[in-house]
Amino acid sequence: MRIVLLGAPGAGKGTQCKYIVDRYHLLHLSSGDILRRHRVRGTELGKKAQSYMDSGGLVPDNVIIEMMIGEIGRAPAGGYVLDGFPRTVKQAAGLDKALGDKDEKIDAVLNLSVDEDVIVRRITGRRICPKCAAVYHIENVRPRVDGVCDKDGSKLVQRPDDTAEVVITRLKNYNEQTAPLVDYYNRGDSVYTIDANGDAEDVKELIFSKLDSLA
Ligand code: AMP
Numbered sequence: 001m002r003i004v005l006l007g008a009p010g011a012g013k014g015t016q017c018k019y020i021v022d023r024y025h026l027l028h029l030s031s032g033d034i035l036r037r038h039r040v041r042g043t044e045l046g047k048k049a050q051s052y053m054d055s056g057g058l059v060p061d062n063v064i065i066e067m068m069i070g071e072i073g074r075a076p077a078g079g080y081v082l083d084g085f086p087r088t089v090k091q092a093a094g095l096d097k098a099l100g101d102k103d104e105k106i107d108a109v110l111n112l113s114v115d116e117d118v119i120v121r122r123i124t125g126r127r128i129c130p131k132c133a134a135v136y137h138i139e140n141v142r143p144r145v146d147g148v149c150d151k152d153g154s155k156l157v158q159r160p161d162d163t164a165e166v167v168i169t170r171l172k173n174y175n176e177q178t179a180p181l182v183d184y185y186n187r188g189d190s191v192y193t194i195d196a197n198g199d200a201e202d203v204k205e206l207i208f209s210k211l212d213s214l215a
Pocket of ligand 1: 056064085
């Protein structure tokens with residue numbers, strides 16, 4: 001199964017992807033995580049992406065398309081969930097073209113819909129482990145010891161693009177560049193919009209019942 005997960009930053013895409021890949025044995029391909037790993041490794045791609053990412057802008061389409069098509073090409077036959085990609089209509093068209101060349105297609109597009117005030121609270125309270133990328137929240141998903149990763153003891157940090165100022169830019173980019181993807185994919189009749197304002201566990205059940213009905 002090949003799934004695209006759409007939703008504004010902070011809609012819970014990363015959290016829901018983890019549930020989905022565990023249950024359906026898929027590969028989680030998060031463009032943001034892949035870019036952050038490039039930055040940690042200090043690759044050319046990571047260096048190129050850095051300034052766009054920290055200011056809340058989008059990394060150029062051609063760079064992202066090439067990176068993600070490469071990742072998809074190495075994915076196992078069971079399928080994958082795309083998280084954070086595509087983020088523009090040009091990226092979606094690039095993805096369709098690459099899949100079409102292999103006689104493949106996206107099976108389902110899940111659109112996580114969340115109110116903007118909920119998004120801002122979720123993002124600005126988010127803290128991550130710089131080492132293992134585990135995600136916490138200062139109110140909802142607290143580590144056992146404040147500010148310390150449960151898994152490896154690293155000091156948790158706030159992503160530079162999770163500050164209140166940068167969130168505004170990211171939401172603007174989302175509304176202008178990514179939200180039109182819902183219409184793009186709706187033409188193929190494969191978009192399922194999920195109310196993702198609630199608890200992660202409740203949202204997970206909504207997603208599972210939809211995906212079970214498709215399997
Ligand atoms: P995320 O973790 O998905 O919120 O992504 C973090 C940042 O990485 C974004 O704000 C962008 O700067 C960059 N990024 C991730 N995915 C993409 C994409 N598909 N297109 C362009 N930029 C991206």
